[in-house]
Amino acid sequence: MSLVRRLPELFVPALLVLGTALVGLEVSSYLQAYFLDALVKVSIVVALYVFIGNSGVLSFGHISFVALGAWTAGVLTVPASQKTAIMPGLAHFLVRTTVGNIASLALAAGVGAAAALLVGLPLMRLSGLAAGIATFAVLEITNNLLTYDQSIGPGENAFSSVPQTTGIWQAAIAALLCIAVAFAYRTSRFGRMLGATREDPAAAAATGISIYRQRLLAFAISGGLAGFAGGIYVHFQPLQAGGLSLDLTFITLAMLVVGGSSTLLGAVVGALAVDGIYSFFSAATNSVDVFGWHLTVPQGTAEIVLGTLMAVVLILRPSGLTGGRELTLPQRARG
Amino acid sequence: MTLAFLNLSWTVFANGLEFGGIYALMAVGIGLVFGVLRLVNFAYGQLIMAGGFALAYGAQWGLPNWLSILFCFGVVLALSLLMDRLVFRPLRGHSPAVMLVATFAVAFLLQNIALLAFGAFGKTAGALAFLNAPWDIGGVEIKKIAIIAIATAVFCLVLLQLLLTRTSLGLHMRAASMDFTTARLLGVRANRVIAGAVVVSAVFAAVAAVMLSVAEFQVTSTFGLSDTIFVLAGVVLGGLNRPIPATLGGFSIGFASGILGGVLPADPSKWYGNQYLPTLIFAAVIVVLVLRPNGLFTRGEGAMERL
Numbered sequence: 115m116s117l118v119r120r121l122p123e124l125f126v127p128a129l130l131v132l133g134t135a136l137v138g139l140e141v142s143s144y145l146q147a148y149f150l151d152a153l154v155k156v157s158i159v160v161a162l163y164v165f166i167g168n169s170g171v172l173s174f175g176h177i178s179f180v181a182l183g184a185w186t187a188g189v190l191t192v193p194a195s196q197k198t199a200i201m202p203g204l205a206h207f208l209v210r211t212t213v214g215n216i217a218s219l220a221l222a223a224g225v226g227a228a229a230a231l232l233v234g235l236p237l238m239r240l241s242g243l244a245a246g247i248a249t250f251a252v253l254e255i256t257n258n259l260l261t262y263d264q265s266i267g268p269g270e271n272a273f274s275s276v277p278q279t280t281g282i283w284q285a286a287i288a289a290l291l292c293i294a295v296a297f298a299y300r301t302s303r304f305g306r307m308l309g310a311t312r313e314d315p316a317a318a319a320a321t322g323i324s325i326y327r328q329r330l331l332a333f334a335i336s337g338g339l340a341g342f343a344g345g346i347y348v349h350f351q352p353l354q355a356g357g358l359s360l361d362l363t364f365i366t367l368a369m370l371v372v373g374g375s376s377t378l379l380g381a382v383v384g385a386l387a388v389d390g391i392y393s394f395f396s397a398a399t400n401s402v403d404v405f406g407w408h409l410t411v412p413q414g415t416a417e418i419v420l421g422t423l424m425a426v427v428l429i430l431r432p433s434g435l436t437g438g439r440e441l442t443l444p445q446r447a448r449g
Numbered sequence: 450m451t452l453a454f455l456n457l458s459w460t461v462f463a464n465g466l467e468f469g470g471i472y473a474l475m476a477v478g479i480g481l482v483f484g485v486l487r488l489v490n491f492a493y494g495q496l497i498m499a500g501g502f503a504l505a506y507g508a509q510w511g512l513p514n515w516l517s518i519l520f521c522f523g524v525v526l527a528l529s530l531l532m533d534r535l536v537f538r539p540l541r542g543h544s545p546a547v548m549l550v551a552t553f554a555v556a557f558l559l560q561n562i563a564l565l566a567f568g569a570f571g572k573t574a575g576a577l578a579f580l581n582a583p584w585d586i587g588g589v590e591i592k593k594i595a596i597i598a599i600a601t602a603v604f605c606l607v608l609l610q611l612l613l614t615r616t617s618l619g620l621h622m623r624a625a626s627m628d629f630t631t632a633r634l635l636g637v638r639a640n641r642v643i644a645g646a647v648v649v650s651a652v653f654a655a656v657a658a659v660m661l662s663v664a665e666f667q668v669t670s671t672f673g674l675s676d677t678i679f680v681l682a683g684v685v686l687g688g689l690n691r692p693i694p695a696t697l698g699g700f701s702i703g704f705a706s707g708i709l710g711g712v713l714p715a716d717p718s719k720w721y722g723n724q725y726l727p728t729l730i731f732a733a734v735i736v737v738l739v740l741r742p743n744g745l746f747t748r749g750e751g752a753m754e755r756l
Contacts (some may be wrong), residue, residue, distance in 0.1 A: 172549060236739040243489060244742045246549060247685040251731035251738075254678065258727040261716060364557045371550055414565035421558025428551040429539045 117301060124297040124309035127382035128290055131156060133284035134386060146282060148397070148433050152389040153285035154347050156382055158362075159369045160292040161339035164382035165332045166370060168305055171241065174363055175233070178256030179337040181319040181358035182229050183222035183344025185260060188273045188353070191218045196275045203264030219288075219345040220385030226341015234333040253363060260355040272352040273403055280350035288346045292339050296378055299335055308332050312376075323432075365392065368424040374433055391423065392416050454485065461711030463723060467595035469704035470602030471660045475680040476687065476699020477609060478653035481646045483689050484626030487545055491552040494677030495559035496532075500525045500658025502563065503667035505572035516578055522655040529651035533643065563670040570655040571669035574662045581663060593664040601640060605656060608698060609649065618645050626691075677728075679706060682734045688744020697746045706730055 131153065138149030162176050190213045192200060197209050213221065237248050261270055268274075280288075299305045308328040311318040315325060347353060365388070373384020394402070395416035396410050475493065482490050503524040507517020536555055538648050563571075580597060583590035613619035618641070624632040625642045633639055661673060681700050687698015706726060713723035737745055 236735070240738060240742050242545075243685055243689060244738045246489075247682055247733050248738050250678070251682060251734045254731045255728045258725060258731075262722075262724045361557075364553060367550060368554065412565055415562045416592070417561035418558060418565065421554050421561060424554040425536060425551055425558065428543075428547055428554065432543055432547045 120301060121298075123378055124293065127293050127379050130386060131286055131289045131293065135282050137421065138282045138286075148389075148393040150280065150282060150285050150350055152386055153282070153394065154280070154343065154350055155366065155369060155389045156289040156385040157285075157292045157343035157346055158366050159373075159385040160289070160296050160378070160382045161336050161343050162366055162370050163192055163336075163375065163378060164296050164299060164339060165329075165336035167310045167375050167377065167381065168300060168312065168374075169329050171324065172246050173249045173333075174246060175252035175256075176336065176340045176364065177358055177363045178253045178348065179226040179230055179340035180344035180362070181256055181260055181332075181355065183226045183341030184273070184348035184358065185267045185344075186225040186341070187218040187222040187345030188276045188348040189267055191215065191277055191279075191349070192220060192275050193277075198274055201264065201268050201270075203269070204267075205265040208266070215277065215284075215349065218349075219342060222345030223342035225449050226344065227338030229341070230337020231330070231334040234330045234337070238329045238333055253359065257355060257359045260358075267355075270355060272354045273348055274352045276348050276352065278349060278351075280346050284297050285346060285350065288342065293342065293378065293382065295335070295339060296381075299332070300378065304331055313401045315432045316321060368420055372394065372424060372427045376433070388420065388423070393422055395419050458711075460583075460591060461708060463591045463595040463599075465612055465704045465707030467592070467598040467660075468707035469700040470599045471657050472680050472683060472703030473696045473700040474602050474605055474653045474660075474675065475677065476695045477606065477692055478650035478657070478685045479680065479684050480689055480692055480695030481622070482650045483684075485622060485629065485646045486541070486548075486641050486691075487629075487713045488537060488540070488548045488552065489545075489681065490650075491549065491677075491681070492532060492556040492559060493650075493680075495556050495563075496525050496651060496654040496662065497658045497673035497677070498560070498670065499528050499669070500655045501574060501662050501672040502567060502572060504576070504659065504662050505574035505668045508574050508576040509572065511705065517576060518659055521658055522652065525655040525658065526648065526651045529647055529654070530644070537643075537647075551556055560674070562671045567668075567670065569669070571667060571672070573666055574668050574751045575666045577663045578666050594660065597637075598660045601656060601660065605653065609692065612647060612649070618642070622646055631669070677688040677732065679703070686734055686737055686744065687746045694744050694746035698744065701745075702730065702734075705733070 134149055134152060134156075136148050138153070140256070141149065158176075158180055161180075162173070165171070165173055165176070180327050189201070189204070189208050190211060192212070194209070194212045197204060199213075219414070237245065237252070245343055260267060282313070307318070307323045308331075310321070311323055311325045311328055319325060344358075366385075369384040369388040370381055371384070372388050373382070374380025393416075395411060398411045399413050401408060401410035403409070451496030479490055479493050482488060492589065500521045503521040504517055506521050508515075510517075512520065532555060536551060540551055543551075571636055574596075577594075581592055583592050611619075613623055621632065621637040621642045622645055623634070624637055625639075629639070632642075638642040644681040657676075658673065661676065663669065665672065679702050683698040683700075683702030684695045686699070686702065687696070709729060710723055713721055713726065715724075717724050720724070
């Protein structure tokens with residue numbers, strides 16, 4: 115398939131993100147937080163998609179790279195004067211080093227990619243359930259270390275005093291950047307090779323593709339994007355180690371699965387749609403007005419709606435809302 | 450009287466055995482369903498949670514202990530059969546990845562339903578808390594529940610072994626877990642075998658709920674969650690496809706975490722403090738999985754599946 119015909123694969127998700135950002139600019143600052151959140155989730159889900167979507171292998175471990183990115187960007191941007199007050203146990207070189215917004219995001223991406231590469235070296239040799247459980251173990255380890263190791267961050271406490279530099283534009287540009295990287299990877303020869311291993315591992319191996327190397331490359335790229343998204347996230351709101359664990363893993367996986375995990379469009383649509391539903395019901399906990407109709411729901415409703423939605427989509431439409439197809443320009447009639 | 454090194458005492462050793470026993474039961478519960486359905490049930494912990502809440506309600510209503518334990522079994526069985534009917538059955542034949550994510554969704558759903566219904570602080574199931582008191586055995590104080598848990602685990606596993614080797618249902622279950630399609634061709638009834646596995650697995654979940662509620666009598670929506678994560682790791686570690694490797698995997702992870710939890714100091718400033726117990730255990734899990742992807746206690750090739 116020619117690259118031109120595949121361009122909608124890039125532009126449709128990008129337009130969705132831009133549209134979300136433009137609407138987000140128009141609404142009140144209270145509502146804007148929800149749009150920002152949706153854009154951050156797009157980055158995380160696109161990062162997940164780069165590995166899970168292209169390789170067809172499940173990973174429960176990506177939120178650990180998000181958490182590492184968040185910790186990196188957070189620790190390095192808290193103003194030097196406040197560092198020791200918030201993080202008394204912080205290691206000395208981290209106390210002394212403070213960088214700006216962009217540099218912190220680049221470092222977050224670097225740390226995410228490096229961690230994913232390191233973890234992936236042994237883990238990408240695994241497949242099936244062993245791989246699933248091993249990535250899960252990575253998540254548990256990261257969460258455990260970040261919660262208790264006070265020399266690298268605030269421990270159990272929320273990451274306060276990080277400059278809130280993620281506005282709607284930063285979030286939108288970050289999401290677009292993630293989408294562009296994901297598209298570039300997918301259409302590259304490496305992305306195609308990995309796609310071939312997903313469709314038929316035996317045939318792909320027979321044509322000389324190293325499944326291990328292709329998965330490792332995707333895992334590292336995807337870990338880098340996840341770390342980057344984590345940096346964006348921590349610049350948006352004070353995060354807590356406990357919040358970067360199972361629940362976020364579930365929510366982002368739900369977004370990917372509901373949208374359709376094998377396509378970029380699915381990842382973006384899933385992230386926006388599910389985040390919309392989730393935000394609506396979260397907001398409704400403190401009561402919302404829907405066309406003059408007053409709605410208040412008990413806490414936890416958002417999660418229940420999301421869990422039900424995910425189970426129903428999986429049972430009725432396991433390839434996701436977008437049905438596993440990318441949008442492409444129509445093919446010329448064959449003569 | 451101690452085992453001489455560190456602060457490993459007989460009491461800690463008994464705790465290790467207690468967790469080993471409970472985790473072994475949970476491991477078999479997960480392994481049995483995997484055997485016939487090729488489905489790893491993430492929501493197993495929520496079955497245990499439901500059992501915990503049933504016990505708490507039993508205690509609140511002032512039911513005698515035997516009755517609230519019976520109630521716990523009933524609730525877990527009903528929920529388990531419901532889960533099978535509503536989620537597992539429609540998903541049969543889907544890819545293992547889809548099924549895994551689906552059970553993940555069910556787990557999340559049930560956990561939040563419990564949070565909504567019972568609040569963040571949950572309920573108290575204190576009726577069996579007296580089992581935390583120690584028995585004096587030859588000068589060593591060992592918690593009653595440790596001994597009861599070990600004995601119950603052994604009893605249940607022996608019963609299961611008899612069921613699997615001496616009854617036709619057991620034979621069918623073993624056949625189905627080796628090769629479901631061929632087993633069906635030879636006249637094994639799919640729904641009956643699956644129902645059998647689901648019921649046995651639910652019984653084990655209920656037993657685990659009763660045992661766990663003794664030490665952790667404040668039942669919240671995350672009751673049994675971290676235990677299940679450990680057990681899942683243990684089951685994969687041991688080898689999922691057969692009951693005995695799965696049992697050994699579950700037992701070893703429970704035993705290791707029980708012992709390490711007692712031996713490591715509760716000192717958050719030390720790198721070897723017991724707050725890093727999950728890191729130690731899961732790092733070991735990763736190492737073992739990399740070295741022996743098919744499981745520690747299996748010979749030959751493991752179950753072929755692709756996620």
